[in-house]
Amino acid sequence: MITSNPHSMHTFDEAIALRVSERQDVAHEFIGATHPAYANMVGPFGGTTAAQLLQSAMLHPERLGEPVALTVNFAAPVAEGDIRFVARPVRTNRSTQHWIIEAHQTANATQGVVATATAVFAVRRETWSDVEAVMPANLPAPDAVPRMPVTGLPAFPQRYDMRFIEGAFPTDFDEQEQRHSRSTLWVRDEPERALDFASLAALSDSFFPRIFIRRRRRAMIGTVSLTTYFHADSPLLAQVGTRHVLGVAKALNYRHGYFDQTGELWSPEGQLLASTHQLVYFKD
Amino acid sequence: MITSNPHSMHTFDEAIALRVSERQDVAHEFIGATHPAYANMVGPFGGTTAAQLLQSAMLHPERLGEPVALTVNFAAPVAEGDIRFVARPVRTNRSTQHWIIEAHQTANATQGVVATATAVFAVRRETWSDVEAVMPANLPAPDAVPRMPVTGLPAFPQRYDMRFIEGAFPTDFDEQEQRHSRSTLWVRDEPERALDFASLAALSDSFFPRIFIRRRRRAMIGTVSLTTYFHADSPLLAQVGTRHVLGVAKALNYRHGYFDQTGELWSPEGQLLASTHQLVYFKD
Numbered sequence: 243m244i245t246s247n248p249h250s251m252h253t254f255d256e257a258i259a260l261r262v263s264e265r266q267d268v269a270h271e272f273i274g275a276t277h278p279a280y281a282n283m284v285g286p287f288g289g290t291t292a293a294q295l296l297q298s299a300m301l302h303p304e305r306l307g308e309p310v311a312l313t314v315n316f317a318a319p320v321a322e323g324d325i326r327f328v329a330r331p332v333r334t335n336r337s338t339q340h341w342i343i344e345a346h347q348t349a350n351a352t353q354g355v356v357a358t359a360t361a362v363f364a365v366r367r368e369t370w371s372d373v374e375a376v377m378p379a380n381l382p383a384p385d386a387v388p389r390m391p392v393t394g395l396p397a398f399p400q401r402y403d404m405r406f407i408e409g410a411f412p413t414d415f416d417e418q419e420q421r422h423s424r425s426t427l428w429v430r431d432e433p434e435r436a437l438d439f440a441s442l443a444a445l446s447d448s449f450f451p452r453i454f455i456r457r458r459r460r461a462m463i464g465t466v467s468l469t470t471y472f473h474a475d476s477p478l479l480a481q482v483g484t485r486h487v488l489g490v491a492k493a494l495n496y497r498h499g500y501f502d503q504t505g506e507l508w509s510p511e512g513q514l515l516a517s518t519h520q521l522v523y524f525k526d
Numbered sequence: 527m528i529t530s531n532p533h534s535m536h537t538f539d540e541a542i543a544l545r546v547s548e549r550q551d552v553a554h555e556f557i558g559a560t561h562p563a564y565a566n567m568v569g570p571f572g573g574t575t576a577a578q579l580l581q582s583a584m585l586h587p588e589r590l591g592e593p594v595a596l597t598v599n600f601a602a603p604v605a606e607g608d609i610r611f612v613a614r615p616v617r618t619n620r621s622t623q624h625w626i627i628e629a630h631q632t633a634n635a636t637q638g639v640v641a642t643a644t645a646v647f648a649v650r651r652e653t654w655s656d657v658e659a660v661m662p663a664n665l666p667a668p669d670a671v672p673r674m675p676v677t678g679l680p681a682f683p684q685r686y687d688m689r690f691i692e693g694a695f696p697t698d699f700d701e702q703e704q705r706h707s708r709s710t711l712w713v714r715d716e717p718e719r720a721l722d723f724a725s726l727a728a729l730s731d732s733f734f735p736r737i738f739i740r741r742r743r744r745a746m747i748g749t750v751s752l753t754t755y756f757h758a759d760s761p762l763l764a765q766v767g768t769r770h771v772l773g774v775a776k777a778l779n780y781r782h783g784y785f786d787q788t789g790e791l792w793s794p795e796g797q798l799l800a801s802t803h804q805l806v807y808f809k810d
Contacts, residue, residue: 360642
């Protein structure tokens with residue numbers, strides 16, 4: 243059930259909810275599940291899996307500070323149903339903490355490890371700060387850009403309000419190869435939801451695979467590794483609130499079955515909230 | 527002993543050499559060590575640690591294919607001496623393999639996990655390929671650019687022949703803040719050595735921390751997470767051989783104790799060999 247009633251649970255919170263496992267042989271195991279509202283073409287949207295992996299460290303009783311780096315490796319197709327998460331703090335220093343996280347499925351065809359992650363958490367202090375990357379300038383406000391139509395798309399893109407300024411997902415695979423794959427868009431959860439680390443992790447995987455923008459033809463694809471650096475801390479996330487953030491994405495190199503793409507997520511005021519990189523398998 | 531005699535072992539091969547551990551309670555444990563020729567200001571150059579982590583999967587009897595993605599998290603200072611590496615293939619599919627790798631030290635002050643890594647290996651097939659990132663054009667040849675003087679620097683930069691076209695490491699910390707931190711350089715092992723995955727992993731960490739280029743002032747820094755996507759496969763590495771590759775690096779964002787930087791390593795013919803990203807702790 244999807245609703246914009248602010249007093250009920252947001253669908254994204256349902257999708258990333260974890261409960262404590264009752265197994266005695268594994269410390270701090272959590273159980274989550276795939277959510278039909280975040281289904282992709284095949285299996286769940288990787289962004290929710292990334293957010294679940296992060297949550298399993300966020301909710302761990304030994305957690306220190308806030309996430310600064312997250313790498314998720316998608317090891318196997320995730321089947322519908324329960325997913326077991328075990329996050330281990332392998333090293334805790336005075337102001338940083340290092341995690342290894344594993345996601346398992348047991349009751350289906352992809353039995354075994356379906357995803358792994360490493361994360362770095364940190365207690366931050368104020369320092370000299372500056373943005374060196376360049377946010378696109380002179381952009382229309384979100385209200386001035388139409389929302390991408392989502393009719394006929396899988397469930398996951400229907401959970402986002404995406405307003406493309408450049409590089410929209412092709413409505414027609416006409417095989418007209420483009421010069422580049424750059425996209426610029428305003429994006430937020432639909433219905434709106436205050437930005438937090440979990441949703442920022444999911445947004446990092448919400449950029450469509452660049453090969454579709456570039457080649458405008460069908461291809462089998464699958465992200466194999468996703469890295470996100472969180473530049474935002476809690477106060478900055480709170481400043482953004484439920485507003486749209488600006489997403490920018492582009493590909494770097496396509497070669498022999500793999501390509502990489504890089505993305506930035508900006509606050510409306512021009513703070514870089516996260517930079518994100520991924521390596522994607524493709525079969526043409 | 528450092529020598530350019532091609533018939534003796536290259537110092538880099540000494541630095542990343544691993545021997546099989548005799549422990550019975552851990553499967554496939556390797557033992558390596560820090561090497562004085564790759565010492566940095568404090569502890570070893572992170573690039574050799576990254577290469578050792580990768581090697582522990584490369585040398586594993588169950589290894590499938592070649593590396594396409596590597597993420598290294600530097601969890602604690604590495605002390606001089608032995609390092610134990612355990613690489614576990616947590617998921618092996620038909621053409622991809624996912625690894626979790628841990629590096630431990632036992633006999634010193636930083637006892638415990640000092641670094642972790644995840645890696646994705648793959649068997650590649652030929653596909654449509656294209657470079658979308660832009661290699662800087664009209665560059666002088668390596669011979670036309672003077673080598674960076676290394677007198678007085680730590681051991682590690684002396685193991686590289688770096689020829690800066692732009693954004694050299696400052697010879698003087700004059701605190702003249704620069705507009706940006708971009709560097710462009712020709713770089714190879716010194717003495718020369720044929721490029722392989724291990725040296726490409728190390729080169730990915732050879733870009734000096736951008737904050738020094740940008741601010742030209744001293745700061746305490748330490749890479750916490752390093753991700754490299756290998757676009758090169760063995761045939762492309764062989765084409766490069768012992769020649770210089772082109773390195774390009776820039777920072778994206780500095781905020782509250784952490785900044786990220788992104789780098790590219792290009793073959794002289796304009797193939798993107800690797801893209802690499804890292805998050806760096808700093809204290810100003």
